[in-house]
Amino acid sequence: MIQAPETAQRWRRTVRRVQVLEEILTQVIAAVQSGVPADRRLAELLRSRREIGARDRRFISDTLFSYFRWWGWLRAWGIADLMGAALLASLLDRPASGDEGRAMSQRCAFRLPLDALKDLHRAALGRKAELVAHALDLRRSPLPQELLPAWFWEEITVPESREVGAWQERLVNCLQTRPPVWLRAPAGRGAELAERLRAEGLPARCHPRLPNAVGVSKPFPAVDLRRRTGIGFEVQDLASQCAVEILDPQPGMRIWDASAGAGGKTLQIAERVGPEGWVLATDIRPTVLRNAVRRIAAQGLKNVTVARADVLAADLPGGAFDAVLLDAPCSGTGTWNRNPDARWRTPREAPRRFGLIQMRMLEHVAERIRPGGRLVYSVCTLTKVETLDAVEEFLSVRADFALEERIHPLVERRESPLWVFPWMGPCDGMFIACLLRRG
Numbered sequence: 001m002i003q004a005p006e007t008a009q010r011w012r013r014t015v016r017r018v019q020v021l022e023e024i025l026t027q028v029i030a031a032v033q034s035g036v037p038a039d040r041r042l043a044e045l046l047r048s049r050r051e052i053g054a055r056d057r058r059f060i061s062d063t064l065f066s067y068f069r070w071w072g073w074l075r076a077w078g079i080a081d082l083m084g085a086a087l088l089a090s091l092l093d094r095p096a097s098g099d100e101g102r103a104m105s106q107r108c109a110f111r112l113p114l115d116a117l118k119d120l121h122r123a124a125l126g127r128k129a130e131l132v133a134h135a136l137d138l139r140r141s142p143l144p145q146e147l148l149p150a151w152f153w154e155e156i157t158v159p160e161s162r163e164v165g166a167w168q169e170r171l172v173n174c175l176q177t178r179p180p181v182w183l184r185a186p187a188g189r190g191a192e193l194a195e196r197l198r199a200e201g202l203p204a205r206c207h208p209r210l211p212n213a214v215g216v217s218k219p220f221p222a223v224d225l226r227r228r229t230g231i232g233f234e235v236q237d238l239a240s241q242c243a244v245e246i247l248d249p250q251p252g253m254r255i256w257d258a259s260a261g262a263g264g265k266t267l268q269i270a271e272r273v274g275p276e277g278w279v280l281a282t283d284i285r286p287t288v289l290r291n292a293v294r295r296i297a298a299q300g301l302k303n304v305t306v307a308r309a310d311v312l313a314a315d316l317p318g319g320a321f322d323a324v325l326l327d328a329p330c331s332g333t334g335t336w337n338r339n340p341d342a343r344w345r346t347p348r349e350a351p352r353r354f355g356l357i358q359m360r361m362l363e364h365v366a367e368r369i370r371p372g373g374r375l376v377y378s379v380c381t382l383t384k385v386e387t388l389d390a391v392e393e394f395l396s397v398r399a400d401f402a403l404e405e406r407i408h409p410l411v412e413r414r415e416s417p418l419w420v421f422p423w424m425g426p427c428d429g430m431f432i433a434c435l436l437r438r439g
């Protein structure tokens, strides 16, 4: 069949796009296998290939993350062919555009019946597995649980009131979808921010219980939008905002953000304690602290001191604090919705290894809380050893601390400790314990 010149040209462009996808996918998968995060390697590769346009970058990034999100099933089905696996993973998440689907299927080592699978993205999880098994004549339909590594299920606890299988399936379902990007507006400006974002054509909504939290369910350039809306918002996941809600900083307080990273929570705390209060933000990594310094300056905050410090070292600045936030390093399983490759990079011993570090960090920061003060321990993970066990062990050696019941910011129920499960936002999963030092 003879094609019109513009059709032939479009086809050549699509074939080229799919070739670039294959090259990048191959390199990112190799990086992930050696423990490097997919987003970091992808960003490096895209930086070195300026010729790749915005649309193609989006196509590559979407396909890549679909691949890791569905990797557990691709492996269970025994699909080793790269393009076949990438196309199938894409179809599980979204409809393939005609040209791209055809170009990818031409590079598959087996025939993928695109027509039979065109509505795959709409099907519920269990049905997806059946449809693929049927269309490809595969022997088995894997379970939703197989989308996460087997060790994960051995490491988590299911709330006693829940039926295990249904609870696990709910969790997987949630981790298979990318949650919205959550923004934190300056106090009292959430509704205004949501409205301005909608005027820019973005699907934005305020959280019904945290009105300064605005969810946007479409990628967008944050820097550009800050300028266009004229509102100095921060990108900060809803679960992370909850940790500071539980800390409940009050005007005039002295607060230590002990592992502040790039300062996401520091900024929120500093806004709450106001000019009469003081925040000490420390971290062991100078590189992330440089970002914190930049963000604090951009918000014009004068009540924060940033210092490089190892929580485990004896000599720390600052005296006694009204409250300490320990947002501890962890295995990060609660962020597997945004970073699906981390499911396959995280070693099974990670929760235990972090559990030991967290325990030591808890003991060190506890020394710096005044009697009657509060220690908030948060981790973006769902494993038992890093959450319930860590708190229990801490309380067994520090009888002067006790768990304090707090109102869960997202479900408005009194709880102690608190779980932010990914379906509550949707957002990252997080564990937050509020520990009160007896006066």
Ligand SMILES: C[S@@+](CC[C@H](N)C(=O)[O-])C[C@H]1O[C@@H](n2cnc3c(N)ncnc32)[C@H](O)[C@@H]1O
Pocket: 240, 258, 259, 260, 261, 262, 263, 264, 265, 266, 282, 283, 284, 285, 288, 309, 310, 311, 312, 327, 328, 329, 330
């Ligand atoms: C989960 S991240 C914190 C994220 C940060 N609070 C935020 O909201 O963006 C954990 C942080 O703990 C820091 N960390 C790890 N070991 C530490 C130590 N011994 N002393 C101080 N910080 C440490 C890491 O560098 C990392 O930035």
